[in-house]
Amino acid sequence: MKLFDVYPLWDIEPVKAEGCRLWDKEGREYLDLYGGHAVISIGHSHPVYRQMLSDQIDKMGFYSNAVKNSLQTELALRIGDMSGYPEYSLFLCNSGAEANENAMKLASFHTGRKKILAVEKAFHGRTSGAVEATDNPAIRSAFNENHNVVFVPINNVEALKKELATKEYAAFIIEGIQGVAGIHVPDPAYLKAARDLCNETGTVLIIDEIQSGYGRSGKFFAHQHAGIRADLITVAKGIANGFPMGGVLISPAFEARHGMLGTTFGGNHLACTAAIAVLKVMKVENCIENARITGEYLIEGLKGNKAVKEVRGMGLMIGVELNPGYENLRNRLLFEKHIFTGGAGKNVIRLLPPLCITKKDAGEFLEAFNELTEEQK
Numbered sequence: 001m002k003l004f005d006v007y008p009l010w011d012i013e014p015v016k017a018e019g020c021r022l023w024d025k026e027g028r029e030y031l032d033l034y035g036g037h038a039v040i041s042i043g044h045s046h047p048v049y050r051q052m053l054s055d056q057i058d059k060m061g062f063y064s065n066a067v068k069n070s071l072q073t074e075l076a077l078r079i080g081d082m083s084g085y086p087e088y089s090l091f092l093c094n095s096g097a098e099a100n101e102n103a104m105k106l107a108s109f110h111t112g113r114k115k116i117l118a119v120e121k122a123f124h125g126r127t128s129g130a131v132e133a134t135d136n137p138a139i140r141s142a143f144n145e146n147h148n149v150v151f152v153p154i155n156n157v158e159a160l161k162k163e164l165a166t167k168e169y170a171a172f173i174i175e176g177i178q179g180v181a182g183i184h185v186p187d188p189a190y191l192k193a194a195r196d197l198c199n200e201t202g203t204v205l206i207i208d209e210i211q212s213g214y215g216r217s218g219k220f221f222a223h224q225h226a227g228i229r230a231d232l233i234t235v236a237k238g239i240a241n242g243f244p245m246g247g248v249l250i251s252p253a254f255e256a257r258h259g260m261l262g263t264t265f266g267g268n269h270l271a272c273t274a275a276i277a278v279l280k281v282m283k284v285e286n287c288i289e290n291a292r293i294t295g296e297y298l299i300e301g302l303k304g305n306k307a308v309k310e311v312r313g314m315g316l317m318i319g320v321e322l323n324p325g326y327e328n329l330r331n332r333l334l335f336e337k338h339i340f341t342g343g344a345g346k347n348v349i350r351l352l353p354p355l356c357i358t359k360k361d362a363g364e365f366l367e368a369f370n371e372l373t374e375e376q377k
C-alpha cells in the first residue's frame with residue numbers, strides 16, 4: 001500500500017528534536033520557527049513532558065469516557081485557572097476541526113437556530129461543518145455545501161450588524177487571529193461590536209483560538225487583547241505539544257445533556273497528561289511572557305527590510321508579507337539556512353515558533369533573513 005498523496009512534501013525527514021531545534025536523518029540541524037504548524041508550544045521533547053508521558057504510559061494509556069478520569073478534571077481546573085475562564089466547562093476531543101464542529105453544534109442546540117456566520121478568508125478545519133465555515137471552495141465538496149454558512153468581510157461592523165439582525169444565526173465564529181489567511185488580527189473595536197451584537201441578537205460568539213490561543217499571542221487567548229469574552233472558545237494545536245487533542249471552553253449559560261456530545265478518544269489519559277505537562281511548563285517557564293517579548297523583538301527586527309511589505313501579528317504568531325520578487329525566501333530559508341517557517345499563499349511567511357524560543361534563536365533567524373534579502377537584488 002502507498003500513501004494517499006494529498007500533501008506536497010519537502011524532501012526532509014526530521015528524526016530528532018529538542019527545544020527549537022530539529023535534526024534530519026543526515027544529522028543536519030534546523031531551527032524551528034514553524035513549530036510543526038503552531039503545535040509545539042513548550043518546545044520539542046521537553047524533559048517534563050517526556051517524563052510525565054512515560055510515567056503515565058507505564059501506568060495506563062487509555063480507557064473510555066464511560067468511567068471517571070481525574071486527569072480530565074485536573075486539566076479543566078488548570079485551563080480555567082490560566083485562561084481567566086475558571087467558571088467555564090471543558091469538552092475534550094481530538095483536533096481543531098472537531099472542536100469547531102462541537103462548538104457549532106452546541107450553539108445550534110442552545111439557540112435552536114441552524115445558520116452560522118463566519119468571516120471571509122476564515123479557516124476552521126476540514127470536517128463537514130468546519131469546512132463549510134472555511135472560506136475556501138477548493139477544499140469543500142458538494143456534500144459539504146449545506147448552505148448553512150454565510151461569510152461577511154472582517155472588520156466591517158455594518159455587514160455584521162445586518163446579518164445578525166435577522167436573528168437566524170446560531171453563532172458568529174471568528175479566529176482570534178486569522179492564520180491561514182496570512183495573519184490578520186481583527187480590530188479590537190470590531191470584536192467589541194461583535195460581542196455586543198451577539199448579546200443583542202441572542203447569537204453565540206465562538207472564538208476559534210486553535211492557532212492563536214494557548215499563549216501564542218502574548219496573552220492566553222488572542223481575543224483577550226481586545227478585552228472581550230467569548231461564549232465558546234475552541235482550542236487544539238498547542239494544547240498538548242503534538243499529542244492530538246482539541247477542546248471547547250463552554251460558558252455556564254450552556255446546559256449539558258448526557259449524550260449530546262461525545263467521542264471515543266477525547267480526553268484520554270495520555271492526551272490529558274500531555275496537556276497538563278504543557279500548562280505546568282508554560283507556567284514555570286513564563287512561556288506566555290516570552291511569546292510577547294520575543295514576538296516584539298522579531299516584529300521590530302523584520303520591519304524596514306527591503307523584502308518586507310508588511311509585518312502583521314502579535315506575540316509569536318507573525319505574518320511577513322513579502323514584496324514581489326522575494327517569494328522564494330521561505331524555501332531559501334529552509335534549504336540554505338536550515339530554518340523552518342510556515343507559509344500562507346505565495347507571498348506570506350508565517351512565524352509560529354515554539355513559545356520557548358530564545359532571543360538568540362530569534363536573532364539567528366533575523367540574521368539569516370537579512371543575509372538572504374541582501375544577496376537578492
Ligand SMILES: Cc1ncc(COP(=O)(O)O)c(C=O)c1O
Nearest residue numbers: 095096097123124125179210211
Ligand atoms: C484557526 C484554525 N482552526 C481550525 C483548524 C483545524 O485544526 P485541525 O487541523 O487540528 O483539525 C486550524 C488548523 O490549521 C486552524 O488554524
